[in-house]
Amino acid sequence: MRSGADFFVLCLSLSLLSLIPTAHPLGFRPPRLGNGAYLTREERWLDQTLDHFSPIDHRQFKQRYYEFLDYFRVSDGPIFLKICGESSCNGIVNDYTAVLAKKFGAALVSLEHRYYGKSSPFKYLTTENLRFLSSKQALFDLAVFRQHYQDYFNTKFNISSVSSSWFVFGVSYSGALSAWFRLKFPHLTCGSLASSGVVLAVYNFTEFDQQIGVSAGAECKAVLQEITRLVEEQLQSDGRSVKSLFSASMLSNDVDFLYFLADAAVTAFQYGNPDVLCSPLIDAKKNGEDLVEAYAHFVKDYYIDSFGTSVLSYDQHYLKNTTPNETAARLWWFQVCTEVAYFQVAPESDSIRSSKIDIRYHLDLCKNVFGEGIYPSVDMTNLYYGGTRIAGSKIVFSNGSQDPWRHASKQTSSEDLPSYLIKCHNCGHGTDLRGCPQEPLNIEGDATNCTSPEAVKKVRQQIIDHIDLWLSQCQDTGDDDEPGLFLTGKRMVSAL
Numbered sequence: 068m069r070s071g072a073d074f075f076v077l078c079l080s081l082s083l084l085s086l087i088p089t090a091h092p093l094g095f096r097p098p099r100l101g102n103g104a105y106l107t108r109e110e111r112w113l114d115q116t117l118d119h120f121s122p123i124d125h126r127q128f129k130q131r132y133y134e135f136l137d138y139f140r141v142s143d144g145p146i147f148l149k150i151c152g153e154s155s156c157n158g159i160v161n162d163y164t165a166v167l168a169k170k171f172g173a174a175l176v177s178l179e180h181r182y183y184g185k186s187s188p189f190k191y192l193t194t195e196n197l198r199f200l201s202s203k204q205a206l207f208d209l210a211v212f213r214q215h216y217q218d219y220f221n222t223k224f225n226i227s228s229v230s231s232s233w234f235v236f237g238v239s240y241s242g243a244l245s246a247w248f249r250l251k252f253p254h255l256t257c258g259s260l261a262s263s264g265v266v267l268a269v270y271n272f273t274e275f276d277q278q279i280g281v282s283a284g285a286e287c288k289a290v291l292q293e294i295t296r297l298v299e300e301q302l303q304s305d306g307r308s309v310k311s312l313f314s315a316s317m318l319s320n321d322v323d324f325l326y327f328l329a330d331a332a333v334t335a336f337q338y339g340n341p342d343v344l345c346s347p348l349i350d351a352k353k354n355g356e357d358l359v360e361a362y363a364h365f366v367k368d369y370y371i372d373s374f375g376t377s378v379l380s381y382d383q384h385y386l387k388n389t390t391p392n393e394t395a396a397r398l399w400w401f402q403v404c405t406e407v408a409y410f411q412v413a414p415e416s417d418s419i420r421s422s423k424i425d426i427r428y429h430l431d432l433c434k435n436v437f438g439e440g441i442y443p444s445v446d447m448t449n450l451y452y453g454g455t456r457i458a459g460s461k462i463v464f465s466n467g468s469q470d471p472w473r474h475a476s477k478q479t480s481s482e483d484l485p486s487y488l489i490k491c492h493n494c495g496h497g498t499d500l501r502g503c504p505q506e507p508l509n510i511e512g513d514a515t516n517c518t519s520p521e522a523v524k525k526v527r528q529q530i531i532d533h534i535d536l537w538l539s540q541c542q543d544t545g546d547d548d549e550p551g552l553f554l555t556g557k558r559m560v561s562a563l
Contacts, residue, residue: 105160110132111131116211131156147168147234155184163502183398209244217230242260245261246457267475272409275472293358295421380395412425464476465488470495494523499523
C-alpha cells in the first residue's frame with residue numbers, strides 16, 4: 068500500500084466507534100441496532116484505489132467489508148451485495164435482505180462506504196482531504212470490490228472463472244447508489260433494489276416539509292406549527308432557557324437549533340413511528356398543557372435518548388472538526404454541500420419548520436464548515452445520473468407512503484424500472500427491508516408491527532418476483548459475465 072506524507076488508514080476499534088455520534092442532521096441516520104441485530108461482524112479488508120479517475124495517482128487505502136455465507140447454495144447461488152451508506156458499517160444487519168438471501172440461496176456481502184467508519188484514507192478529514200469523497204468514487208469502489216470478491220469467491224469454492232449472478236441492494240443514499248451502480252455498471256449486476264433510493268439531487272426541497280404535514284395529519288400538523296411559532300418567540304425573549312429545555316444549550320446558532328427541532332419531528336415519520344410524536348402532542352393541546360415542554364419531552368426521550376442523536380452534530384463549529392472520531396456528520400454534510408443538496412427548506416407558506424431554515428442558511432453552512440467555493444452542483448449530479456429520469460433497467464424502486472424522502476426517489480413505474488409505494492400508517496424509510504417501526508430495528512424486517520402488514524408483504528412479493536426473473540434472465544444470457552469489461556491490474560479499463 069502506498070502512502071503520502073499525510074496518507075493513513077484509520078484503524079479505530081469497535082469500542083471506540085460505539086462512542087461516536089452518528090446522527091446525520093439531514094435525516095439519513097440509520098436506526099439504532101441492538102443485540103442480535105447482525106448476521107456477522109467479522110471484518111475483512113480490500114486494498115482500494117483512492118482516486119479512480121486519475122491515471123497517475125496510484126495510492127490505495129484499506130476498505131472494510133463483510134461476508135455471510137450461511138445461506139449460500141454452492142451449486143448455483145447468487146451473490147447479494149448490500150451497500151453500506153453514510154455511516155460506520157459495523158457488520159451485515161439482520162434485516163429482510165437476510166430473508167431474501169435464505170430464499171435464493173445467496174451469499175451476502177457488504178462494503179463500507181469510503182471515508183466512513185474504518186474505511187477512511189486520511190488521518191485528518193480536512194476539506195482538501197475530502198475531495199475523494201463522492202458517489203462517483205464510491206460506485207467505482209463497488210465495481211472494484213465486486214471483481215475482487217468474485218476472484219476470491221471462485222478460489223474459495225473452487226469455482227470456474229465464470230462470474231456469479233450478482234444483485235445489489237441499498238436503502239436511502241445507498242439505495243441511490245444501488246440504482247446508480249446498475250445504471251453505470253449494468254454488466255456487473257443482474258439488477259438492483261433501490262429502497263427509498265434518493266436518486267434526485269434537490270436544491271430547494273420544499274416537498275420534504277410538505278410531506279411531513281401530510282403524514283402528520285391536520286391536527287398534529289397544526290400543533291407542530293404552533294410549537295415552531297412558540298419556540299421562535301421564546302428564542303427572541305429567552306433563547307438560553309428554551310435551548311436548555313431541549314438539552315441543546317451548546318447550539319449557539321439559533322437556526323442550527325431550529326433545524327435540530329425540525330429533524331426531531333421528521334424522524335418519527337421517516338422511521339415509521341408517527342404516534343410516538345403526535346399522540347402526546349395532541350393530548351397536550353387538548354389538555355391545555357405547555358406545548359413547548361411537551362415537545363421537549365419527545366425530543367429528549369425519543370430523539371436524543373432512544374434514537375441516540377448527538378445534539379452536537381447540529382453545531383456548525385463542531386462540524387468543522389477534522390479528527391477521525393468526530394466526523395460522521397461532517398462527512399455527510401460534505402456530500403450534501405458538493406453533490407446532492409437535499410436542502411430541506413421551509414415552503415413559502417404553511418410550513419411546519421421555521422422559515423429561517425432557507426436556502427441561504429444551507430449555503431452559509433456549507434461555506435462556514437468547508438470554506439469558500441463549496442456548494443452543491445445539483446444540475447451536474449442530475450445530468451450525470453438522470454435524476455428521476457434515470458435511464459437504467461432492472462431496478463426496483465420502493466418507498467413508504469409517509470416517508471418525506473420519497474419525493475427525491477423515482478415514484479413513476481415502467482416495465483424495466485418498476486416503482487412501488489407501500490401505503491400504511493407507519494410506512495417510512497426503507498420499510499420493505501426494515502419493517503416498521505424502525506426504532507429499534509426489527510430483526511428480519513418484521514412487518515407485523517406495520518398498521519397494514521399486507522401492504523408491506525405485497526410489495527415484498529413483487530420485489531421477490533423481480534429478483535427471481537432478473538436472476539434467471541442473467542443466468543440464461545450471462546449478462547453479468549463479460550470479463551473483458553471488468554478490471555485489469557486493479558484498475559478499471561472499460562466500465563462506462
